[in-house]
Amino acid sequence: MNVRVPSILIVDDEPQIRRFLRVGLPPHGFICVEAANGAEALKIFEKDKPDVVILDLGLPDIDGYGVLEQMRAQALTPVLILSARDDVAGKVRALEAGADDYVTKPFDMEELLARLKTALRHGLQVAGELPIFTTGPLSVDLVRRQVFLRGEEVHLTPKEYDVLRFLVQHAGKVVTHQQLLKQAWGAAHVEDVQYLRVLMRQLRRKLRPDETVQHILVTEQGVGYRLLLL
Amino acid sequence: MMTMTEPPRPSPEALLEATRHEGRGRLKIFLGAAPGVGKTCEMLTQARARQLEGVDVVIGVVESHSRPETEAMAQGFEVLPRKHSLYRGRVLSEMDLDALLLRRPKLVLVDEMAHSNVPESRHPKRYQDVEELLAAGIDVYTTVNIQHLESLNDVVAQITRIRVRETLPDRILDAADEIELVDTTADDLLQRLHEGKVYTRIQARRAIRHFFRPGNLAALRELALRRAAQHVDRDVVDYMQSHAIDGPWAIGEHILACVDEHPASAELVRRARRLADSLKADWTAIYIESPQHLSLTEAEKDGIADTLRLAQRLGAETATLPGRDVADAILEYARQKNFTQIVIGKPARRHFRGLLSGSVVRRILRQSGAISVMAVSAEGAGFPEKAVHTRPADSTDYEPYCFSALGVGLTTVFAGGIDRLVALGTGISMLFLIPVMVSAVTFGLWPALFTAFISVMTYNFFFLPPLYTFNIADPNNWLSFGVLLFVAVIAGNLAARVRAEADLSARRACITSELFHFTGRLTGITQLDDILWATAYQIASMLKANVLILLPDASGRPEIASGYPPDDEIDAQDMAAANWCWDHGQPAGRNAETLPGAKRLFLPMRTGAGLVGIIGLLRMDEKGMMSTEEQRLLDSLIDQTALAIERCQLVQKVDKAQVRAEADKLRVAMLTSLSHDLRTPLASILGASSALMSGHGVYNQAQTDEMLGTIREEAERLDRFVGNLLDMSRLEAGALGVKLQEIDLADVAETALERVRRRLSPDRVQMDIGDVSVRADPLLLEQSLVNLLDNAAKYTPAGSPVRVQADVHDGRVSLTVTDEGPGLPEEDTNRIFDKFYRAKTVDRHVAGTGLGLAVARGFVESMGGTLTASDREDRSGAVFCLTLDAETAESIVS
Secondary structure (H helix, E strand, C coil), X not given: XXXXXXXXXXXXXXXXXXXXXXXXXXXXXCEEEEECCHHHHHHHHHHHCCCEEEEECCCCCCCHHHHHHHHXXXXXXXXXXXXXXXXXXXXXHHHHCCCCXXXXXXXXXXXXXXXXXXXXXXXXXXXXXCCEEEECCEEEECCCCEEEECCEEECCCHHHHHHHHHHHHCCCCEEEHHXXXXXXXXXHHCCXXXXXXXXXXXXXXXXXXXXXXXXXXXXXXXXXXXXXXX | CCCCCCCCCCCHHHHHHHHHHCCCCCEEEEEECCCCCCHHHHHXXXXXXXXXXXXXXXXXXXXXXXXXXXXXXXXXXXXXXXXXXXXXXXXXXXXXXXXXXXXXXXXXXXXXXXXXXXXXXXXXXXXXHHHHXXXXXXXXXXXEEHHHEHHHHHHHXXXXXXXXXXXXCHHHHHHCCEEEEECCCHHHHHHHHHCCXXXXXXXXXXXXXXXXXXXXXXXXXXXXXXXXXXXXXXXXXXXXXXXXXXXXXXXXXXXXXXXXXXXXXXXHHHHHHHHHHHHCCEEEEEEEECHHHHHXXXXXXXXXXXXXXXXXXXXXXXXXXXXXXXXXXXXXXXXXXXXXXEEEEECCCCCCCCCCCHHHHHHHHHHCCCCEEEEXXXXXXXXXXXCCCCCCCCXXXXXXXXXXXXXXXXXXXXXXXXXXXCCCHHHHHHHCHHHHHHHHHHHCHHHHHHHHHHHHHHHHHHHXXXXXXXXXXXXXXXXXXXXXXXXXXXXXXXXXXXXXXXXXXXXXXXXXXXXXXXHHHHHHCCCHHHHHHHHHHHHHHHHCEEEEEEEECCCCCEEEEEEECCCCCCCHHHHHHHHHHHHHXXXXXXXXXXXXXXXXXXXXXXXXXXXXXXXXXXXXXXXXXCCHHXXXXXXXXXXXXXXXXXXXXXXXXXXXXXXXXXXXXXXXXXXXXXXXXXXXXXXXXXXXXXXXXXXXXXXXXXXXXXXXXHXXXXXXXXXXXXXXXXXXXXXXXXXXXXXXXXXXXXXXXXXXXXXXXXXXXXXXXXXXXXXXXXXXXHHHHHHHHHHHHHHHHHHCCXXXXXXXXXXXXXXXXXXXXXXXXXXXXXXXXXXXXXXXXXXXXXXXXXXXXXXXXXXXXXXXXXXXXXXXXXXXXXXXXXXXXXXXXXXXXXXXXX
């Protein structure tokens, strides 16, 4: 396996945020490249081909969504949105435009690192898929279509399995309502969030390991769902 | 034998109509009940469809009023640049008619057809531009609000209390090839108004408040619906006629409206138009120019011409006919032209000054034969007629003299008869006292004196020798002549005075009762607007005048606040008088010492505390002066009103003062909170980080970790505080953008619990929610729960349990958060939901924001729910109860 130190492109117009990331990230095994605006970011993106991008949405020159679109047009490099805007519509828009995940300012370093690792794993593992996926008490046999919770088999309906498999494929990342609906019900039903809600309620009940620990299926209110990687 | 029936042929009129339409553009009108119903959007949508069909569409003028939705819809159309012109130093822009005619598209969009063009444009009104476009063979889509329709102008003013100035002749609407009603319910419209999505030309706040009342909107909507239905009706008739389809045709109703110089004539014309509409009949307005026409004032003559012009605009034929006798002339004309109905004004009082006096109406009613007669009351239109007559009977009225002469004639015949039978001698003279007394009691002093004079002369002529001369031979007869004259004059005088006093006291009683009722009404009203309206109406009806009430605006200058009839305009000269009156507290304007050139008389309204407003009067008759009696009446009306206005303003002031006091208290609380809640975490962060930086190697690992922990916790606390502040400002700015949807309550509660995990450990919380769905906004609900849980964490002893429980009752879900803390503060359980309020624990402020519960309640209420707090009944502790609508419909998952 290629043991290469992954490089991160940090795009943010706030020098303090850049400074803190520049100091904080390398000890965790990253190389940092910085850009203070959209144009600079796109230039570096093309030249250096970073492994992951941390992108602030509020940039002085080009709108963050615009930067995201242009990056997506060039490569499938994972992009992590970093934003002080706490609106659901903005998050959904960024995710639909191809962002891999988002972190809202102010944020926890641990959280950022976890998201970065997830994003990187995806970037590196786009092709290969393990036959058996495990997170915390949950394991999913993707070949035999079997689901186990603490070693005991859980019976899921075909739709529930479809949704779960999609979440497994994007484990650790937030998946929007629309993406899930499209996957399980088809493009005609992307507006029928009610279907998904009812299904998720059942799925969550079936996959509940313990009342006191956090559920492995996390609801991101108004945006979508996330399967935790433990 | 077979009978050939000829197939029915299209009627020539219908065919003529059809050909007239060929070569002419088609007019489609989007009709709405009020601004903001979405006419322009609908027009653009349909134009888009036409454009997709390949039709050449151009925007002549579309008022987007900077509404983004409208602007977005207008994109993709060719927009013809507007023509700019300079008028009185302002640049105004209008639709460029010439450019449109030159460009010759197939279809032009012209918004707001009732709009008045900039002075000096080719046409004063935009609908005339539209007519020119149609004549040039260009199709037009246009929009109009129902209140602009001319025939409904009075009705709309009565409903909304606002006089609409930009009117559209009915014939334009009638001639439209298609009318589409753009309809929305009053509730939706009000909602849009609140969201600021409705622009309106009526800028004054008062006007908007009046205009957009649910009742008004419902009434306007009904008018619009009715009008559109009428047009559909007519379309069907046109179609049936031009295709020679047999049907039950109304047999040529034909209506004749008779106008005169009375101001109510305009309303009569409008009534006639509505009647003609409902009967689908043609109609004609006539004025009979009788000999009395010569005695009319210029203003009255102008009024007649205006009324006839109005009739023309409303689609009537008009005519002015000479005639010696009004009733005869009307009836003759009606018979000649086969009218089926006559509309006349019903005299509202006995001495109706106007051609159509009682006798004329009576005669028309008697002699109309097969023609129906509709007598329209003048009440409710123009001027309300009241029983109070403050003006004396018209002194030029000749009727009393005629009746008196007749009385004397009858007496003479009677006396002659008696004289033949029994020789009464000079006793006959006594008989002549009868008409004198009758006249005095019935008509007053002058007719009585007149009667006395002719009685005496007649007596002399017929009964005193030498007969049939005015000479008197016998000195005895001189005596009886003299006595008769003396007694007649004295008795007449006395009787007349009795009558005058009776009249006066009746009038006074009437006025007193009116005033009494008015005062009663005023005390019952709390809204300033309603007080002004009631006053304006009362003064207008009692004094027969146009009334304006002006109150100071924000900058202290007088501004029109109400009027009867509803009117918002005032010319410069009147405004100058109003200003002077306001500045000096003295009457100004017509018949006053200052600025007598103004049309109106302005009088100050004052109370003990000073000037509260001014009132402007415009008398309908030409006599400007008021009698002392009227002056007294007006004074008491004005006094009452001034007091009522002052009372109202005082109430408002007290309210404002209270609000200000509250605001002050809040500001103090906010400043305390800000300085405390921002500074404390900052102090910890600064202190801990600077300590770490300066003391290399001084602190051991445990100490370093603790300080780092402090920095992190305090930063998180600061973040929560800022979050709450932001939430609060979003709430107050009304910018929440609530999106209600079906939500799994347990799901939201878990997410919330996860967010407070660090402050409230999950093993302290007993969740008992089960399978409950609510209708809510997921983010707002989550934040509300986070704040409730945070509150529980803050005010309860460490480790004590917190129970979260949900129940469903009658379609409502109630979620309770129960803790084992000290319970609610005693002073005021409800204050915990106030902004920046914090319950005091024994000796210190709890480190909190004072915003959490306020935000939670605001969020819950914005979702149509409630949030209340109470003390636990079984032990100490607080119960927070949040209720929301349950979601019952289950979707099917397959």
